[in-house]
Structures are given as structure tokens and as C-alpha cells.
Amino acid sequence: MEEFSPMPCPSTVTVRRNPPRKARATPYTTAAKPPPSSNSHDVPSFPIDEILSIQIPLPEPPKPSASESLKIFLRIKPLRVYSKVTAAAKSRPRNVWPQNPSKKQNVAKESRSKKSEEACIALNDSYSVTLTPPQALQELKRSKTEVFEGFSHVFPADCSQSDVYGKMVQPLLEDFLNGKSGMLAALGPSGSGKTHTVFGTPKDPGVVPLTLRQIFKKRDETSSPVSLRSFYLSIFEICSERGKGEKAYDLLGDGSSELSVQQSTIRGLKEVPIRNLEEAESLIGQAMLKRATATTNSNSQSSRSQCIINIRAASDGVSNETKVQSTDAMLTIVDLAGAEREKRTGNQGERLVESNFINNTSMVFGQCLRSLLEYQKNRKKGFQKHHQNSLLTRYLRDYLEGKKRMALIITVKAGEEDYLDTSYLLKQASPYMKIKFDNIEEVCNKRQLKTFPRVEKNKKMKLSAPKTSQIAEPVAGEKNQITQEVNLEGKKAHQTDKSSPKLEDNNEREHIIMRNFAKVVWNVLKQYNEKLKVAEGDICSLKERLKNEQLKSRELETELTSLKSSCLFSKSNLAEPCLHEVEALVHAKEQLEIDTSLANADTNVDDDDPCDLIESRSEVTAEGCSESPVPHKSLVPGLGNEEISCGEQECAKEDDSCNLIDSTSEVTAEEYNESPVPNKNVVPDLANEQECDNQIDPTPSPEQAEVSLINNRLSNIQTKSAVSCRFPDSEKQERLKRLLPASSRLLAEDMNDLEIKDKQIEKPQVKLAETRDQEKTESTKSREIEIPAREAEPASTKKQRNEQKKPRRRLQPASSVLLTREINTLEIEDDVAEPKGTRGGKKTIVTQPRSQGSVTLLRLLTSNLHL
Numbered sequence: 001m002e003e004f005s006p007m008p009c010p011s012t013v014t015v016r017r018n019p020p021r022k023a024r025a026t027p028y029t030t031a032a033k034p035p036p037s038s039n040s041h042d043v044p045s046f047p048i049d050e051i052l053s054i055q056i057p058l059p060e061p062p063k064p065s066a067s068e069s070l071k072i073f074l075r076i077k078p079l080r081v082y083s084k085v086t087a088a089a090k091s092r093p094r095n096v097w098p099q100n101p102s103k104k105q106n107v108a109k110e111s112r113s114k115k116s117e118e119a120c121i122a123l124n125d126s127y128s129v130t131l132t133p134p135q136a137l138q139e140l141k142r143s144k145t146e147v148f149e150g151f152s153h154v155f156p157a158d159c160s161q162s163d164v165y166g167k168m169v170q171p172l173l174e175d176f177l178n179g180k181s182g183m184l185a186a187l188g189p190s191g192s193g194k195t196h197t198v199f200g201t202p203k204d205p206g207v208v209p210l211t212l213r214q215i216f217k218k219r220d221e222t223s224s225p226v227s228l229r230s231f232y233l234s235i236f237e238i239c240s241e242r243g244k245g246e247k248a249y250d251l252l253g254d255g256s257s258e259l260s261v262q263q264s265t266i267r268g269l270k271e272v273p274i275r276n277l278e279e280a281e282s283l284i285g286q287a288m289l290k291r292a293t294a295t296t297n298s299n300s301q302s303s304r305s306q307c308i309i310n311i312r313a314a315s316d317g318v319s320n321e322t323k324v325q326s327t328d329a330m331l332t333i334v335d336l337a338g339a340e341r342e343k344r345t346g347n348q349g350e351r352l353v354e355s356n357f358i359n360n361t362s363m364v365f366g367q368c369l370r371s372l373l374e375y376q377k378n379r380k381k382g383f384q385k386h387h388q389n390s391l392l393t394r395y396l397r398d399y400l401e402g403k404k405r406m407a408l409i410i411t412v413k414a415g416e417e418d419y420l421d422t423s424y425l426l427k428q429a430s431p432y433m434k435i436k437f438d439n440i441e442e443v444c445n446k447r448q449l450k451t452f453p454r455v456e457k458n459k460k461m462k463l464s465a466p467k468t469s470q471i472a473e474p475v476a477g478e479k480n481q482i483t484q485e486v487n488l489e490g491k492k493a494h495q496t497d498k499s500s501p502k503l504e505d506n507n508e509r510e511h512i513i514m515r516n517f518a519k520v521v522w523n524v525l526k527q528y529n530e531k532l533k534v535a536e537g538d539i540c541s542l543k544e545r546l547k548n549e550q551l552k553s554r555e556l557e558t559e560l561t562s563l564k565s566s567c568l569f570s571k572s573n574l575a576e577p578c579l580h581e582v583e584a585l586v587h588a589k590e591q592l593e594i595d596t597s598l599a600n601a602d603t604n605v606d607d608d609d610p611c612d613l614i615e616s617r618s619e620v621t622a623e624g625c626s627e628s629p630v631p632h633k634s635l636v637p638g639l640g641n642e643e644i645s646c647g648e649q650e651c652a653k654e655d656d657s658c659n660l661i662d663s664t665s666e667v668t669a670e671e672y673n674e675s676p677v678p679n680k681n682v683v684p685d686l687a688n689e690q691e692c693d694n695q696i697d698p699t700p701s702p703e704q705a706e707v708s709l710i711n712n713r714l715s716n717i718q719t720k721s722a723v724s725c726r727f728p729d730s731e732k733q734e735r736l737k738r739l740l741p742a743s744s745r746l747l748a749e750d751m752n753d754l755e756i757k758d759k760q761i762e763k764p765q766v767k768l769a770e771t772r773d774q775e776k777t778e779s780t781k782s783r784e785i786e787i788p789a790r791e792a793e794p795a796s797t798k799k800q801r802n803e804q805k806k807p808r809r810r811l812q813p814a815s816s817v818l819l820t821r822e823i824n825t826l827e828i829e830d831d832v833a834e835p836k837g838t839r840g841g842k843k844t845i846v847t848q849p850r851s852q853g854s855v856t857l858l859r860l861l862t863s864n865l866h867l
């Protein structure tokens with residue numbers, strides 16, 4: 001029987017828990033996964049193919065450099081011996097016979113040996129020479145034959161000056177005329193022919209005269225752009241000052257020719273404009289005469305200074321053909337003093353000091369070139385600035401730093417004795433051929449502008465160019481200024497935009513110049529536009545003012561015309577028109593303020609003083625009637641009295657009224673006393689007038705009587721008004737009673753009655769004019785009432801009474817005057833009423849012609865008085 005046994009308990013128990021949580025599926029995890037590689041741990045291969053397939057932009061290949069190597073020319077000075085030998089050989093007659101062949105061979109040998117002894121340098125080709133040391137040195141094996149090559153051109157001893165000019169100077173001149181500055185320097189030992197090459201002789205002119213000839217030859221060609229240029233010449237030299245310092249002297253200057261030197265700038269250098277070749281050659285001759293020279297063993301006329309010749313071309317305009325705005329360019333030619341050895345020159349003392357200076361300057365010049373060469377070979381080393389060690393090298397700094405084109409000509413002597421000097425110079429100069437300089441013509445920089453004495457040039461041009469028109473000169477000056485501004489602007493733009501590529505194309509440079517020029521012109525035009533706007537605004541304001549003034553003047557003219565017409569009208573009308581005239585004047589014063597007298601009248605009217613009102617009216621009336629005929633004139637004296645009395649009243653405002661009346665009476669009494677006729681005592685003014693008009697008949701005419709009536713009436717009104725203004729009624733009556741005589745009291749009472757009416761005419765002014773006729777009528781009526789009383793007392797009786805009561809010359813009071821006037825008026829009226837016969841045999845009836853004014857006045861009075 002099979003036995004059932006339980007299951008053995010497992011040793012380990014696996015407890016299954018919840019399945020492990022999985023993170024949510026992300027897009028990355030949900031994305032299709034690549035099939036698992038067989039070897040998941042394999043490192044993917046480096047995508048070298050992809051990387052190599054990427055096209056990386058390669059740096060632009062460097063453009064072909066426009067830089068040129070420094071051109072060095074070599075000129076061999078002809079040997080005198082060689083030339084002599086040659087001359088002797090040539091001079092020998094060929095047909096000399098018999099000749100000793102051995103002798104001939106000996107002569108040939110001698111000549112060959114002499115030639116070989118004397119000539120240490122031989123021309124290989126146009127670019128190289130072979131320098132052979134003397135025999136002694138060869139035997140000592142201290143030196144060997146050397147070949148120097150790489151010259152731009154080697155001029156043999158028999159070359160001409162024109163050859164040198166054509167190959168060496170012509171290219172420089174072409175660039176110079178195209179606006180590029182350039183420099184040519186002659187180096188060489190003393191007596192090697194530097195000055196001969198540079199200046200030459202009158203028969204065999206050198207580089208400078210030939211250059212000037214070529215310049216003027218090209219300028220004379222009308223189609224050439226050179227014809228638009230002006231050329232200037234300046235020559236100066238640099239000497240040693242007793243071996244201590246350097247000094248510069250102007251070889252074209254007048255008087256003290258010493259120049260001030262500040263670093264590389266030479267100030268005060270005279271720059272002479274040259275207009276033709278003759279002028280230029282004469283200047284060159286003048287400079288040669290002034291140059292410091294001395295006799296040495298090497299040279300009978302050795303230069304003791306460094307001579308610098310500057311030919312400057314200034315552009316006068318734009319070439320029509322090339323449309324190019326040319327800039328100033330400078331061609332500099334330098335004749336250096338020759339380096340010399342003491343042994344050969346035999347210099348002593350001052351000459352030795354000069355020699356040291358010359359050698360030192362030549363050494364510094366060479367150092368600058370070597371430094372430039374080393375810098376160009378290895379720019380990391382930096383540029384050693386040797387140019388600071390001499391004035392010449394400082395002046396030529398731009399060239400010695402390779403910034404501008406330059407050329408060197410080395411003059412050597414071919415003599416055997418000159419081997420060491422020639423060898424030394426060629427060894428020094430041959431490396432210079434590797435010097436390169438950028439063929440970029442910088443726009444005139446600041447230093448160059450300083451060197452150019454532009455301001456002096458303009459002044460000198462004005463003084464020394466009488467043929468030039470006066471208009472063209474300032475234009476040329478402005479052009480030069482604009483050119484300077486353009487140059488400066490161009491330089492600024494060049495400095496600020498350093499990141500821009502170098503301007504290698506002339507057209508681009510010219511484009512920049514023209515753009516800057518346009519900017520300058522645009523700025524000037526802007527300024528002028530602003531000024532023009534301001535001027536237009538001023539013109540508009542002035543026009544408006546002018547219009548206003550014209551309107552005012554028209555108004556004044558119209559008012560003046562109206563015033564004149566009113567005045568003319570007033571001539572034919574007496575009292576009424578005068579009133580209107582016053583009103584017109586017052587109105588004119590208020591509006592125009594023309595006449596101060598009218599203004600016074602206006603002020604008086606405004607014061608509401610009846611006295612002043614009447615006074616002003618009287619003044620105007622007097623003025624208006626001053627031109628009237630005789631009857632009008634009769635009013636004037638009366639009014640004049642009124643004026644006097646009014647003026648005195650004004651003066652006596654602070655005094656007693658007695659003074660007022662007495663003063664008025666005094667005037668009347670004086671006139672009375674002077675008049676011989678009794679009637680004149682009553683109306684002195686009228687009497688005086690009658691005397692003037694008719695001395696035969698002292699009796700007043702009817703017209704005169706009428707005029708006096710008006711006159712008296714006006715005076716009555718004014719007097720009463722003045723009195724009434726200054727005293728109260730009660731006091732006034734008492735004063736009148738006390739002061740006036742009995743005969744006058746009646747009139748005073750009459751005046752009191754009139755005061756009431758006067759008050760009515762005080763205000764307004766127009767009312768016064770309206771009520772005037774009424775007053776006249778009333779006063780006339782009152783006079784008619786008073787007339788019998790006055791008639792009862794004849795004039796003779798009154799006179800006697802007055803004589804009894806008063807002293808003889810006692811003045812009559814104003815009321816008495818008025819009374820007598822009334823009486824006189826009465827008499828006149830009597831005369832008018834009945835035709836008169838003879839009165840006491842004294843009067844004769846004389847029919848006087850009446851004027852138109854008097855007739856009008858008579859009619860007026862007659863109608864008013866109802867006569």
C-alpha cells in the first residue's frame with residue numbers, strides 16, 4: 001500500500017508582489033525604437049564622413065599685393081683716366097706706319113692694366129655690376145670680386161642725364177601728376193656725382209630741371225589734365241650748427257632764411273608759384289648759389305648740407321575728361337651730402353665737424369632703411385624709429401616708413417681708390433632692394449597739410465599774379481579751402497572707418513572724396529537756407545508795419561484835409577463857424593493828437609471852466625479871423641484884451657480880484673492916455689484901428705460899431721464869468737459896489753443878470769453855442785433899456801465928473817470901460833439911425849466901402865437885434 005505523504009515545504013518562498021510600476025509613456029518612449037542591435041554596447045562610429053562633407057567657408061585668398069619693391073638705381077661716374085686713355089687711343093692716327101707691334105702690345109697692356117687698376121666696377125647688364133677689388137687687396141685675399149644685382153637700372157659712366165631722367169624720374173613724375181607724392185634721393189660718397197645728377201649744369205641739366213621742363217611741357221598741352229594744376233617750388237637745406245645741432249635754411253627765402261623746425265614740421269618755408277620754366281630755372285639757380293658748399297680733397301665744390309627740393313602740384317579744378325578731383329601732390333628730390341672719409345677729404349676743424357654731421361645723417365638715413373627692411377621681414381620685432389635722430393629723416397618720415405613711394409639713386413665712382421667706398425655703399429644698399437612699400441597714396445594727412453604753406457601760397461598768388469582776374473582769385477582760394485576741408489573730411493572718414501578694406505582703387509578713393517565734398521556743400525547750403533528763412537520772416541513783419549503806417553498816414557491826411565476845409569469855411573463865417581472849428585479841433589485832438597495847442601484847448605474845455613472855454617474859443621476865433629478883412633480885424637484887439645485880462649486873471653488867482661480889475665484897467669488907461677481923441681478913450685482899440693483905417697474921420701463907422709458891439713459883448717461875458725467863478729455872489733456884489741463907481745454899478749447889475757444866463761452856457765458846450773444868439777438878443781434888449789440913462793449923461797459931463805472925482809491920470813475900472821463902450825455903441829447906433837450931418841464941424845460924412853464880411857456881420861446883427 002502506497003503511503004500518502006504531504007508535500008515537502010519549499011525552502012524558499014517567492015512572494016509575488018504587484019507588478020513593478022511603469023512610468024507613463026512619453027513621446028520618446030512611444031516612438032518607434034530601432035531594433036535592438038545585436039551588440040547594444042557598441043559605440044557608434046565617428047561621423048568623419050559627415051564632418052568632412054561640411055563645406056567650411058575658406059578664408060579669402062590674399063589679394064595680390066600691390067606693394068612694390070624699393071627702386072634703387074646705380075649710376076657710375078665716369079673715370080677721368082679712362083676717358084683720357086680712351087681719348088688718347090682715339091686721337092692716335094690710325095694710319096701711322098710703321099708701328100712697332102711689340103710697342104703696340106705694350107701700350108695695350110699698359111692701357112688694360114691701367115684700366116683694370118682704375119676701374120673697380122664693371123657693368124654686367126642693366127641690373128647688375130661686378131665690383132673688383134684692387135690688385136693689392138686681391139693679393140692679400142682680404143676681398144674678392146662681388147656681383148651686385150637687382151638694381152632697377154644701372155647707368156653706365158657714359159650715360160646721359162636724359163637717360164637717367166627717362167628711366168628713373170619719368171615714372172615718378174607720372175604718378176606725381178596723377179596725384180601721388182613721391183621722393184627721390186641721391187646717395188653716394190663725396191664727389192660721386194649726386195649734385196650733378198640732381199641739378200646738373202646749365203649745359204647738362206639734371207633731374208630737377210628736366211622734371212620741370214616736362215611738367216611745363218605737359219601743362220602747355222591743353223588736353224592734358226595737368227593744365228588745371230598750379231605748381232609751386234620750395235627748396236631748403238639742413239646744415240649742422242657747429243656740430244651740435246641742425247638748422248634748416250630756406251634757399252628761396254628773402255632776408256633771414258632760417259626756418260623754425262618743430263619735430264617733423266618745418267614752418268615758414270617759402271613756396272614760390274612757378275608759372276613757366278624760366279621762373280623755375282631761375283629759382284633753381286638762386287638756390288644753388290645760396291647752398292652751402294666747400295672745397296675738399298674729394299670735390300672742389302662739395303655740398304655741406306642736405307638739400308631738399310619740393311615741387312607741389314595743386315589742383316585748380318576737376319578735369320573734364322577724367323572727372324577726377326585731384327588732390328595736392330608733392331614730388332621731393334633730395335640731394336644728400338656725400339659720406340666722406342677723413343683720410344680722403346683731409347677735412348679739419350669746422351670741415352671735419354661738417355663731415356661728421358654729414359656722415360651721421362647718412363648713417364641715420366641708412367639705419368631707417370634697414371629698420372624698415374627688418375620690420376617688413378619680421379613685423380613682430382617692431383619698428384625701430386631711427387628717423388627721430390635727424391631732421392632730414394624726420395621730415396622724410398612717411399617715405400622712410402614705407403608709406404609713400406620713393407626711389408634711390410646711388411652714385412659711385414669707378415676708381416680703384418674708390419673701391420672701399422663703393423663696396424661699402426653697395427653692400428649697404430643692396431638689401432634695400434627688398435624693401436617694399438604700399439602703393440597706396442594716402443590722402444594728405446595732417447602733417448603734410450602742415451608742411452604745405454597754403455595760406456602763404458594764396459596770399460602770394462594774389463600779390464604776384466596780376467594777370468589773374470580779381471574774381472577768379474577768391475574763387476580759387478575758396479576752392480583750396482574746400483579742397484582742404486574735403487581732404488580733412490576724407491581723412492576723418494578714413495580714420496573712423498578703420499575696419500573698411502583698404503582703398504586700392506582710385507575710383508573708390510575719388511568717390512569718397514566727392515562724397516565728402518558733397519557733404520560740405522550740403523551743409524553750407526543748409527546754413528544759407530536757414531538764413532534765408534529768417535530774412536523772409538523779417539521782410540513780412542516789416543511789410544505789415546509799413547501797411548499800418550500807411551493807413552495811419554492816410555487817416556491823418558484825411559483829417560488834415562477836413563481841418564483845412566473847416567478853416568476855409570470859417571473865413572466866411574465869424575462866430576458860429578469858429579465854434580464848430582473848435583469842436584473840430586477838439587475832435588481832431590482826441591483822435592490824432594497832432595497839435596499840442598489843440599490839446600491845450602481840449603484840456604481847457606474838459607475843465608468845464610466857462611472862462612477857459614470862452615478863452616479857448618476866443619483864441620481860435622482870433623486865429624481863424626487873423627486873415628479876415630478889416631471888420632474881422634476889429635475883433636482881434638478886443639479879444640486880445642480879453643486874452644490879456646484872462647491871463648492876468650490866471651496869474652491873480654491867488655491874489656485879490658482888485659488886482660485883476662486894476663491890471664485890466666491899467667492897460668486900457670494907458671491906451672486911453674496915449675490917444676488924442678476923446679472917443680478913443682472909450683474904445684481905445686477901436687480908435688486905434690480907426691486911426692489906421694481912416695485918420696480923417698475919428699467917428700466909428702456903423703460896421704465898426706457893430707464889431708465893437710460884438711467885441712464888448714464877448715468881453716462882458718468873459719469878465720462876468722471870470723468874476724463869477726472866483727467870488728461868491730454876495731461878496732462879489734459888495735466888492736463891485738465898493739470898487740466900481742456909481743455909473744458902473746448899473747452895468748454891474750446888468751452883469752449880474754447876465755450871470756444867470758452865463759451859467760446856462762457853462763455846460764454843455766453845445767448849449768452855449770445854441771443859447772448864444774438868445775444872449776445876444778437879451779443883452780441887446782437890456783442895452784436898449786439902459787440907453788436912455790446913458791444918454792442922459794453926456795460924455796462931456798461924465799468926463800468932467802471923472803476929472804473932478806479922480807486924479808488926472810487915474811485909471812478907469814473895467815466897468816467904466818464897458819459903460820463907455822456901450823455909450824459909444826449907442827452913439828454909433830444913433831449915427832446909423834439917422835443920417836449924420838456935421839458934428840461940431842469936425843465930422844464929415846464919408847461913405848466908406850463895406851467889405852463882404854462886414855456886410856454879413858451887419859445883416860446878422862440886424863436880424864438878431866430886430867433892427
Ligand SMILES: Nc1ncnc2c1ncn2[C@@H]1O[C@H](COP(=O)(O)OP(=O)(O)OP(=O)(O)O)[C@@H](O)[C@H]1O
Pocket residue numbers: 076077078157188189190191192193194195196197299301302303304336337338339411
Ligand atoms: N656723370 C658725370 N658726368 C660728368 N661729370 C660728372 C658726373 N658726375 C659727377 N661729375 C662731376 O664730378 C664733380 C663732382 O660731382 P658732384 O659735385 O655732383 O659730386 P657730389 O656727389 O655732389 O659731391 P658732394 O657730396 O661732395 O657734394 C663735378 O664737377 C661734376 O661735374
